Amino acid sequence: MNLNDQQQNREQWGSKVGFILAAAGSAVGLGNLWKFPYTAGQNGGGAFVLVYFAILILVGFTLMLAELILGRHTQLNAISAYRKIKEKWAWVGGIGILASYLILSFYSVIGGWVVNYIVKSMTGAFNTADTEVLSSIFVNFITNPIQPIIYQAIFVILTLGIVIGGVSGGIEKYSKILMPGLFVMMVLIMIRSVTLPGASEGIKYLLLPDFSKIDGNVMLAALGQVFFSLSLGMGVIITYGSYLGKDENLPQSSFTIPLIDTIIALLAGLAILPAVFAFGFDPAGGPGLIFITLPAVFSQMPLGNVFALLFFLLVLFAALTSSISLLEASVSYVVDEWKMSRKKATFILSFVVFLLGVPSSLAQGPWSHIKFIRGLDFLDSMDFIASNLLLPIGGFFLCIFIGWVWGIENALKEATNDGKISFKLAKFWAFLIKWVAPIAILIVFIQGLK
Ligand code: PHE
Numbered sequence: 001m002n003l004n005d006q007q008q009n010r011e012q013w014g015s016k017v018g019f020i021l022a023a024a025g026s027a028v029g030l031g032n033l034w035k036f037p038y039t040a041g042q043n044g045g046g047a048f049v050l051v052y053f054a055i056l057i058l059v060g061f062t063l064m065l066a067e068l069i070l071g072r073h074t075q076l077n078a079i080s081a082y083r084k085i086k087e088k089w090a091w092v093g094g095i096g097i098l099a100s101y102l103i104l105s106f107y108s109v110i111g112g113w114v115v116n117y118i119v120k121s122m123t124g125a126f127n128t129a130d131t132e133v134l135s136s137i138f139v140n141f142i143t144n145p146i147q148p149i150i151y152q153a154i155f156v157i158l159t160l161g162i163v164i165g166g167v168s169g170g171i172e173k174y175s176k177i178l179m180p181g182l183f184v185m186m187v188l189i190m191i192r193s194v195t196l197p198g199a200s201e202g203i204k205y206l207l208l209p210d211f212s213k214i215d216g217n218v219m220l221a222a223l224g225q226v227f228f229s230l231s232l233g234m235g236v237i238i239t240y241g242s243y244l245g246k247d248e249n250l251p252q253s254s255f256t257i258p259l260i261d262t263i264i265a266l267l268a269g270l271a272i273l274p275a276v277f278a279f280g281f282d283p284a285g286g287p288g289l290i291f292i293t294l295p296a297v298f299s300q301m302p303l304g305n306v307f308a309l310l311f312f313l314l315v316l317f318a319a320l321t322s323s324i325s326l327l328e329a330s331v332s333y334v335v336d337e338w339k340m341s342r343k344k345a346t347f348i349l350s351f352v353v354f355l356l357g358v359p360s361s362l363a364q365g366p367w368s369h370i371k372f373i374r375g376l377d378f379l380d381s382m383d384f385i386a387s388n389l390l391l392p393i394g395g396f397f398l399c400i401f402i403g404w405v406w407g408i409e410n411a412l413k414e415a416t417n418d419g420k421i422s423f424k425l426a427k428f429w430a431f432l433i434k435w436v437a438p439i440a441i442l443i444v445f446i447q448g449l450k
Contacts, residue, residue: 012243020253021179022321023231023240024260028179029322030110031229032265033315034290037272041283043221044213045205045273051214051222056258058440060226062432063395064237065254065415066402071241072250073414077332078235081242085406092397096235097330099390101349103234104326105356106379108159110287111319112151112361114312116141117291121308126295131279138291143365152361153354159323160350163331164343178317185314186267189294192301193275202274205283220448223441224387229261231322233391233398235329242332250415251423271297287379290315327353388448396441403434 040048074081078093120126126137142148165173194203227233241250272290275297276283285292294311298304327349334345359367360379372381402411408430416423423429 012245016248018176019240019244019248020256021176022325023237023253023257025179025318025321026231026236026240026325027229027257027261027322028182028264028318030107030114030315030319031225031322032261033268033318034110034287036225036229036265037269038286038289039221039225040206040269041273041276041285041289043218044210045283046207046209047211047213048218048222049206049269050209051219052225055219055222055226055440055444056230056262058432059223059395059437060230060232060258061254062429062437063232063398064230064258065251065429066398066411066433067232067235067237068241068244068250068254069411069414070398070402071238072244072246072248073410075242077242077336078238078329079333080336081238082401086401089397089401089405092394092401093235093238095390095394095397096233096238097333099386099394100234100236100326100329101353102356102382102386102390103228104323104353106360106382107319107323107326108155108353108357109148109152109361109379111155111159111316111323112148112153113142113291114316114319115154116148116151118309118312118316121295121298121305121312124305126308127299127305129279129296129299131281131292131296134292134295135288137295138288142288142361143368145362145366148361148364149358152357155319155323156350156354156357158320159327160346162320162324163327163346163350178314178321182314182318183264183267185311186264186271189297189307189311190267190271193271193278193297196275196278196297196300198278199274202277202283203270205277206269206273216444216447216450219444220388223392223444223448224384227391227395228387229265230258231325233393233395234326234386235333235394236325239329239332240325246417249417249421251421251425251429392441392445396438396445399433399438399441403430403438408434 070081074084076084078096079090080093082093083090120137126134128134193199231237272293273283275293276285276289279293279296281289281293295308298308298311301307327346330349331342331345334340334349335342338345360382363370363378368377370378372378373384374381376384402408411433412423412426412430413419415426
């Protein structure tokens with residue numbers, strides 16, 4: 001099959017809403033619900049949120065559009081997309097796919113924790129607001145050498161099952177139902193959380209920036225979080241864009257997706273940080289934050305058990321719509337380039353990613369004393385390498401590629417469907433992708449490494 005046949009036979013999204021929801025489904029996930037609140041908590045709250053917004057606007061939206069353009073133009077996976085335009089640039093797509101794979105390895109570990117919490121809420125295991133009890137339930141589980149690995153395996157199997165179903169049959173179908181459900185649920189939990197006695201401290205902590213807290217580390221964390229949360233820099237959005245029809249409005253999508261993503265992240269922040277203060281947890285408490293804080297919130301709600309169960313189910317679905325996109329990035333490469341069947345590729349890649357995730361799981365318990373880079377354990381090191389190093393590097397070269405190598409004119413032609421739709425911000429976007437985004441990424445990257 002040559003490239004052209006391949007492009008003609010390529011699967012497409014079944015509908016416009018389907019694509020937006022699937023792309024938003026990729027963006028909205030553990031990054032919003034689990035990572036955003038605790039990263040904000042560790043990096044000065046409002047200071048972090050402020051920097052996050054700045055980067056979101058200057059870099060997030062800009063790169064989102066760039067990736068959609070590249071994907072739809074070439075109708076190929078990330079590596080082949082670069083290669084098709086400029087042979088020598090394929091490695092940038094490679095960095096992205098590598099990052100997505102590393103992320104998937106630890107993502108599945110956290111996904112497994114969520115599965116376990118679904119089971120726990122069915123058995124009413126944490127029907128208490130006692131912070132000590134809730135912390136020890138969490139710690140006992142994640143430090144166990146075997147149990148979390150079993151749950152991680154369950155999460156990988158769920159991901160695999162959906163990816164085998166293919167683009168419109170699998171990914172799209174699930175996203176359509178579950179994303180709106182998640183939104184409603186988050187609003188309800190947030191309302192309970194911000195009305196807890198003592199919650200106002202948390203709201204202030206999240207929304208009032210303390211400028212003195214902004215430093216290189218906070219900026220690097222915010223940059224990494226924007227990439228992570230928007231699924232940027234790793235070929236996922238390129239891949240999803242490649243399944244898009246030629247009449248889709250890309251500039252509009254590149255605005256809608258970050259908007260949905262940010263709303264959900266803020267809702268999660270507002271659901272968790274006020275509760276952290278109300279119950280006297282530590283805002284810098286790290287990855288356990290949602291697993292320890294929210295059960296306390298649920299215990300203060302009528303029908304708390306039901307809420308807990310529903311909530312963790314929705315978190316699981318949000319995580320799955322992200323993990324399938326992470327897996328899809330490498331599956332589509334192997335299917336396109338190595339001509340492997342989708343089924344076989346999915347099985348092999350899932351198995352390897354499961355093995356790669358095992359050390360991340362063990363790093364919570366038996367291997368917690370082993371430090372890799374920057375004094376971080378295995379899971380946090382994988383996250384740091386992928387989110388804070390590979391993604392910005394991939395993102396920087398994406399800007400250079402679109403802005404300078406392939407050229408703005410070609411990019412805008414694709415963005416406007418050959419001039420058929422208007423894109424009012426075209427000039428501004430061109431300026432952002434050529435100058436502002438790459439320079440911002442570079443500065444933050446260097447500052448953060450110091
Ligand atoms: N954006 C997803 C989240 O916030 C994670 C993800 C990263 C998904 C990269 C795909 C690619 O949970």
